Each structure stands twice: as C-alpha cells, then as structure tokens.
Amino acid sequence: MDNMRLKLILPVINPEQITKPEKCPHKKCSGKHFKVHQEVKKAIRDRKYTEVRVLRYECLKCRRTFRVYPQGVQKAHVSQRVKGMAVMLYVLGLSYGAVAIVMEALGVFLGKTSVYRAVQAAGKAVPGMKRTELFSGYRTKAIGADITRVKCKGKWLPVGVIVDPINGLVLSIDHLSGEDAEELQKWIEPVAEIVGAHTLVTDDADAFKQAADKSGLDQQVCKSHVVRNTEELITSISQSIETDKDTSLAQIHIEPSQALADLRRLSELIHSRQPNQQAEVQALYERYAQAAPPRKGSPASVAYRMRNLFLDRWNLWPRLTYYRTWKDKEGKPILDGTNNANERAIGWWVKERYRSMRGYKREQSVLNVSRLIAFCGNHLSKGLDLASIIP
Known part of the structure; x- marks a missing residue:
C-alpha cells in the first residue's frame, strides 16, 4: 500500500484584514446595517503577533454590539494559525503531549488539553x-x-467507511452497532439514496450481499478477494484429492483426475471472469450436485466441498463480473472490480493514525479524528485550508 499523503495549508493571520459584517450575529435580529462602535486591542497567542486590533460594531436595528476579528483570529486567545499547527502535527502522527512539546519549542505554549480540544x-x-x-x-x-x-476503552469498535469507488473520495465514516445485514442496510441505504448510487462495491461478505439485495442495489464484489479465496480452496481440495483416501468422488462416479481438471478449470475461469462463462461454472456445479452432505459432527467430503465451491462461485458470478458489464460511452469499464478504494481509505485515514496509539478513550474521538484525516485526504489535489475547519 502506498504511503499516506496529506497537503495542508496553515491559516493566515492578517491583522489589517477585518471584513465588515453582512448580517447581525444575534439570532432574533435580521439587521444588515452597522456602524463601528469601538476599536479595542486583543491579546493573542501566536508565533508572530502578541495582540491585534478588533472592531466592535453596533447593529443599527437591534442596537446590540458585537466584535469582528481580523483574519486568522477568533474569540479564543489562541490564533487559528497556532491551532492549525497543532492539528497538523497531531494528524501527522504526534501524540497530544508531543504536539504540546513541539509547540513550546516553537515558542508558543499550548497545553496538552488545548491540543486535544483543537483537534476534536x-x-x-x-x-x-x-x-x-x-x-x-x-x-x-x-x-x-x-x-x-x-x-x-479496551473494546473493539466497528467503524464503517463509505467511499466513491470511482475517485476514492470518502463520503461517510460512521460507528456501527453491528455488522449484520440489517445494520449494514440501515447504514448503506440512506447514503446510496442521497448520492443517487445504484451500485455497491464491497468484499465477499454475505452480509453485504444481503444488504445490497434488500436495498435494491447492483453489487460488485472485490475480484481480488474472490480470486485469493478461491485459489486457497482449490489448493486445499487438490491436496486432499491427491493425499486422502476419500471415496466420495467414486460414489458419484468421478475420477480424481477429472476432479483435479475441474478445479484447474475453475482457477482459469476465476481469473478470466467473463460474464458469459457463468454457464460453464454452472456445469461444473451440476457434475457434483449429487454429492452427499456430511453427517452431523463429521467433516465434509471432498466431493461435497467441491459441490459447495462450484455452487458458491456460480451464484457469485453476476456480482463478480458486474464491472465488465458497466462501461462508459467509450466502452471502458467504470469500476476496476476491486474494493481497493475502501481499503486505501481505511489504511490511510483510519488505521495509519491509529497504529501509533494505544486506543481511543471516546467513541466520538474515533469519528472526529478519522473524519478529520479523511477530510484532509479528500483535498489532496489543491490542499486543505485548515482555516475552514479551525474554530
């Protein structure tokens, strides 16, 4: 997996840039006309400035006054630039305490708790x-x-990540109460409806298949997952045919050489993945359809394992080859057939920062930090101006 990349732009402080208000900030007032009531000095914590000029305006409608700050300064004494530096250092992997130490070395005191509050x-x-x-x-x-x-808090928390698989943009990061089909449907269906999606890309988990069906979505299962799992099963079954004294194949009148040839053919099909090959996978299943199921408490026979493997891949074929049927006007596939976009998002925006931690203490912190880093990642092309999210 490629290394995580971020492009962050620190907030700028311009003491002379004070934008005249356009609307009264008081909720019950719709005033749009103001006059300067007073000019005051405000002490701030910043690497360059120790104080800035602040204007107090009076609303001509409600007669109440309010402060307007210069660019890069808000109500708090800590400048947006300092908060932005703290957020940037934390996102890049430093702990809250380490960020505080670095900030002090840069000449700005910002306690560990203040760093935490800025990030959250x-x-x-x-x-x-x-x-x-x-x-x-x-x-x-x-x-x-x-x-x-x-x-x-010592427990494993399921976190769901939804992306646009076409461009990799992260759309949603949510805490899930479970991983069953019903919970997945409740999570996926509203997102698909809001963005107008008709296709769901996932791994090969059955719960995702059920959620896609119940939500009325077409589905592409990750070809990489299916190929890898299929090859592992083919290897395991082939070894059993060659070494075990299993008689289940003989009971349905199939020679071991035929079974090995069928497994090799499935391997070829699973790599080519053409929509019109589903009938051939069906034929492979039908050859083993009469294999007897195991008795309760007994392991499945070779023939029954092959039956189930061919049956599963036959049923899976439309979901496995969907990406070959959905193309743009030039005839090029719109999807690549994998869920790599999701795995990259999880690896870069959730796991990369989490690896250097002992764990989170609050569920909301999991979402705040993951969404923050993912939002930064969504702005790789032009960079994220941290002033847009630093209060």
Whole structure:
C-alpha cells in the first residue's frame, strides 16, 4: 500500500484584514446595517503577533454590539494559525503531549488539553461524512463500503467507511452497532439514496450481499478477494484429492483426475471472469450436485466441498463480473472490480493514525479524528485550508 499523503495549508493571520459584517450575529435580529462602535486591542497567542486590533460594531436595528476579528483570529486567545499547527502535527502522527512539546519549542505554549480540544473541534467542524449528513449536492453512481475496527476503552469498535469507488473520495465514516445485514442496510441505504448510487462495491461478505439485495442495489464484489479465496480452496481440495483416501468422488462416479481438471478449470475461469462463462461454472456445479452432505459432527467430503465451491462461485458470478458489464460511452469499464478504494481509505485515514496509539478513550474521538484525516485526504489535489475547519 502506498504511503499516506496529506497537503495542508496553515491559516493566515492578517491583522489589517477585518471584513465588515453582512448580517447581525444575534439570532432574533435580521439587521444588515452597522456602524463601528469601538476599536479595542486583543491579546493573542501566536508565533508572530502578541495582540491585534478588533472592531466592535453596533447593529443599527437591534442596537446590540458585537466584535469582528481580523483574519486568522477568533474569540479564543489562541490564533487559528497556532491551532492549525497543532492539528497538523497531531494528524501527522504526534501524540497530544508531543504536539504540546513541539509547540513550546516553537515558542508558543499550548497545553496538552488545548491540543486535544483543537483537534476534536476541527473534527466536529468537518462538513458531511455522516450517513445522515453528506457533502451537499454530491452525486455518484456507485459507492463502496467496508468495515474496520479500532480499540476504544479496551473494546473493539466497528467503524464503517463509505467511499466513491470511482475517485476514492470518502463520503461517510460512521460507528456501527453491528455488522449484520440489517445494520449494514440501515447504514448503506440512506447514503446510496442521497448520492443517487445504484451500485455497491464491497468484499465477499454475505452480509453485504444481503444488504445490497434488500436495498435494491447492483453489487460488485472485490475480484481480488474472490480470486485469493478461491485459489486457497482449490489448493486445499487438490491436496486432499491427491493425499486422502476419500471415496466420495467414486460414489458419484468421478475420477480424481477429472476432479483435479475441474478445479484447474475453475482457477482459469476465476481469473478470466467473463460474464458469459457463468454457464460453464454452472456445469461444473451440476457434475457434483449429487454429492452427499456430511453427517452431523463429521467433516465434509471432498466431493461435497467441491459441490459447495462450484455452487458458491456460480451464484457469485453476476456480482463478480458486474464491472465488465458497466462501461462508459467509450466502452471502458467504470469500476476496476476491486474494493481497493475502501481499503486505501481505511489504511490511510483510519488505521495509519491509529497504529501509533494505544486506543481511543471516546467513541466520538474515533469519528472526529478519522473524519478529520479523511477530510484532509479528500483535498489532496489543491490542499486543505485548515482555516475552514479551525474554530
């Protein structure tokens, strides 16, 4: 897997840039006309400035006053630039305590708790990335879904990640209460509806298949997962045919050489993955359809294992080859047939930062940090201006 990359732009402080208000900040007032009431000095914590000029405006409608700060300064005494530096250092892998030490070395005191608050506030300010609150107006024909787990308060917490598999953009990161088909449907269906998706890309888990069917979505299962799992099963069954004294093949009148040839053919089919080859996979299944199931408590015979393998791949074939049937106007596949976009998102935006931690202490922190890093990752091309999420 490629190394994680981020492009972050620190907030800028311009003491002379004070934007005149356009609307009264008080909720019950709709005033749009103001006059300067007072000019005051505000002490701030920053690497360059110790104080800035702040204007107090009076609303001509409600007569209340409010402060307007220069670019890069808010109500808090710590500048946006300092908070942005703290967030950036944490996102890049430093602990809260280590960030505080680095900030002090740079000449700005910012306690460990203040670093924590800055990171959590930035995570909360990330727009969208929730199953009920996605990017406004974003549309895509396909979504990819996968689940990972992180430790929180000593327990493993399931975290669901939904991406656009076409461009890799992260759409949603959510805590899941379970991993069954019903829970997955509740998670996936609203996202698909909001973005207008008709296709779901996942791994080969049965729960995802059931969720896709219940949600009325076409599905592409990851070809890499299926190929790898199929090859492992073929190797295991082939070894059993060559070494065991299993008589199940003889009971359905199939020679070991024929069984080995059938397994080799399945291997060829699973690598070529053409939609019109489903009938051939069906024929392989039908050759072993009469294999007897094992008695209770007994292992499955070679013939029955082959029956189940061929049956599963026959049923899976439309989901495995879907990407070959969905093409653009130039006849090129829209999907690559894998869920690599999901695995990259989990690896870069969830696991990479988590690896250097002993675990999270709050479930909300899991979401705040993961959404924050993923949001940064969504802006790789132009870079993310941290001022947009630093309160």
